[in-house]
Amino acid sequence: MTHDTSGRSPAPVFSAAPARSSPSIPDTVRAVILTAAASLVGAVAWSGDPLTLPFAFAFPTLWALSPSRIVAALVSGGYFLAASRGLPQGVANYYASDLWPGLLLWFTASLGFVAVHTALWTSRPGGKRAARYGLAALLMAVPPFGIVGWAHPLTAAGALLPGWGWFGLAATAAGLVTMTTRVWPAAAIVVGGVWLWSVASWTDPSPPKGWKGVDLELGQSLGRNVRLEQHHDLIATVRRSAGEGASIVVLPESALGFWTPTVERFWRDELRGVDITVIAGSVIVDARGYDNVMLAISAVRADILYRERMPVPVSMWQPWLAWSGQGGGARAHFFANPIVELGGRRIAPLICYEQLILWPVLQSMLHAPEVIVATGNGWWTTGTSIVGIQKASVMAWARLFGVPLVTAFNL
Template structure:
């Protein structure tokens, strides 16, 4: 009689335990992102993806471990895509399955520390970087706040060290080096956290949360809807101006992503009519791109009024693939051709915007890391927000970790229904 599966010599209990842990650890890491909890819990637990992957003994096992991580994090996509875009469940399911497979694939190759680092970087930059949410790179913000590029390098070093300790290198020197590095880097992390004080936004910078739902497409309805969010923002400004400190203050008013819908001269006139002299309003809107090769395409943008007239100051380098960015669609699609988003000086402050989906992936944050803004605008539009929506949590957690790494203050503006 042949031995049963669990008693077979080829499957000793230690091997079975490693295989179980390789999946369980990545599942725990994923749940830290998607379940309610402290903002930095997901980034802090994300290195468990590396531990789980390296506990697997084969490419197939490593792929399954990574697929568990990305599959759980993306499991809410079908419902959220349907709620936001109304594009049918199959689009959401397809995006969930495809993105999970694409992100899990490279981890099958990640059998050593240096390969782990390569995979992390591959999944942080285009083309895979357009889908690279919940990256373990965000742990750098948890461990090394305020250290910027140096903190990012230390974060990569500690992830490499973790990988070497889980799957030791063949040489004793490499293992010794990784152990010494882990001690030194851990000390640097303790020092960085002890020395870090979260910065406050500059005086007069106001993030305004609105409640006006989505763009309707009807001209007259949009005029009324625009007046609602303009009135909501004006009320916040008036309340601040009544205080002793705000009596002579000039305000920078930050409004949510796409709150104005399709931007045009009429909307601009409505906003200017409500602005106090000297104030600057930063308004999320869909702006028709002005380059011939983007004909008919839109930018998911932030328009500035009051400082230099009306100007598109920021535009998302990565609108939601398959939802907003649809290269195959000639209708109202957004462009991802503007891949680099430069820092702008607004009211004397170096400013950068993380626009909704950009907040959850590493690629836009690497751009910010290279430029070191003083203020990050975190603008989102969650008018749909079904119960238990995961995307807002992943975006908020990722943004919190990266802004912490930058040492930048954050001004948040969110639209809901």
Template sequence: MHKSQSRLLLGTVGAIHNGSHRLLAFGAGIIIALLAWYPGSYPITLLALPALWSRLPNRVAAFTLWTTYYLVGARDIPVVCERFFVGHQELSAGMAVTQGTAFWLLQAAVLALPWTILKPERTASGFSYACRASLATLIVTAPPLGIIGWLSPIHVAGTLYPGWRITGMSLGLAALCTASVRSRESATWVTCATVLAGLSLYAHWQEPHRSPPTRWFSVDTTLGRFDQSSYQSIYAQTLQLQSIVRRSFADGASVVILPEEIAGLWRPAMKLWWHADIDRMRAAGQTLVLGMDLTVKASPLRYTDSTVITGAERGRLDSRQPVPVALWRPGGRISAIRGDINQPYVMIAGHRAAMSLCFEDLLWWPHWRTLLDKPDVIVSQSNGWFDSDLALANIQRQSIEAVARLAGAPLLRATNR
């Protein structure tokens, strides 16, 4: 009887112990997500994720930490799905919310899985913890899982090592690995932490001043969802866009940047409607950067989510990762297709511009070139008519700002609400 009671007591204590760790992981995931992202803006707190992950006693607690972090950071997915699919009359409100909730839960579980599987035993060496933390970070940041690689802890690199590009990315990864090491008393850990902190201070001390090219205007619009159901509505919005562009050039702009997909699907009629304006821009040495969809195949409809440079300059860049499910639907009746990841910088008024089209703002891998070869400017175009009042819009802005800061390049953003 005595042994039975002892086992029961130990089992109860163990259950309470595990439960307290899961509750701690749950609370920490919420706090870190809110501090690192909107409404907070302290990406340095992302270092707490691997630090806590390594100290939690089991994989269930680790899974709790990471799923909670991703659930809170991506909390707007159900609302965004409801607004987007109902706005396009593709789903009823109930179906859209149900689908959005399923996506919300699934993305958190999928992104937490590498951290759960790779969590080592508590007796593992510090080197093992560091290697596994590094591998998990890379898995959730790079494709294929990186296709939904938002909220990656590697965003801490832009805060720690601004302007250091690939070196800063590597050091940011090293900082995450160092934070994951359980034994902090060793001379090796102290040396690594001291060197990384010293390099971060030096990076901030020499951080370059970033100012965009003069007379470049990025224009935020409030045109809402583009109704493309009739030529009358298409023509009406085209006239609105032309009026915005003319006013911007009249105010002294030499380059005007409009939001992503703001012109909708480019049709032969639109080429005629824009012909006179483009001729005037070309004659005046003015350049327009315009977001639109370009047809690749009529049936089934395949198109590119593109930015087109016209007027005094000509160029084009296609989105390397349109929004999954919303725009990118492989096998669907209508789908955007992915652009080549090796597309070079576009030249705009003599400057090399790295483009970021909407969903790409949240990811790292489409911007690999900025880590190797500094652009003159980063141009972000977004069409957030369905999320402009939500946390997602601010998190998207924070994400692309982290990319620009690590690249050491000025950022210009044009958004539509």
């Protein structure tokens, strides 16, 4: 038997320090798959067809399956950016610029959605994760995050449960929360079955009797350069609609350009002898900025019917101008005039951007309107699906609450 006399300790068989682990390739692949799937869901759900909206139900599941907070951020970003993919081109069209400003605004707009869903993600399954997703959905439905709360999965309620109203909204919210739990496969089967039933029985919402929405194809000249000839053409369109039996005609956002006493006198004079009321978009300017409005015009009178609650951020609503003491920009009236009355009928008005977010329409629905009037001036959306998404959203809300719908858009 020999002994080590060198004074050195024998080499350990096992190292006490754990070996450094390299990034797991399966986790990386999983992150790529989840992000790609979320992007596909965002693109399909927000295609401009109301019947594809229920595909957004997959987003909560993909968010819940994320193995880390970073992957949850990637999943959220992929979904939002795919759903709002028309924004870069739309901004380029609006400002007659290249795509870079639009790309910057596109990514900036996604930050709120990504930040909320990233901050509230948790690795702990069960009730805590479901509650956190529910809180994220709530935050994206109301200001301040709700100002950029596009592509909200709750919009799918009308495509799944038409006519169910607030109960249908609650059931959809419960279904979305359930999609973050371990029973999501069963929930997905139920949603799929309900969706197939809805597809088979779907009918587009229609306007009330005597109401007519007029779509125009006047491009960017509408609202920016409304000449006298254009006013004459619009009045001729109104008169034709009256001859076809319409008593209320809806024209698109900004159809009348800037509203002045001269324009008011002209329209009232031209409508004499015609028993009709025109709801038309216009802009009212003062020293501090402007209001994007709907007007109600007849031969007898012309009144401001509605002031837009949420103009398009950045291009229209620029609050930093007021904060810095400057004038200009569209005013946001947030929670004002959610319902207006015309001829004894309650109207839920929605102008352009308000059709893409939740709180304006839900605030209006609290007052049990008898008709939804949705207008837009989408000339700048050429080459995108933005107007299609606006129409799909407002159609879904009209079907959910069983409210007649009148739309008027300019392209």
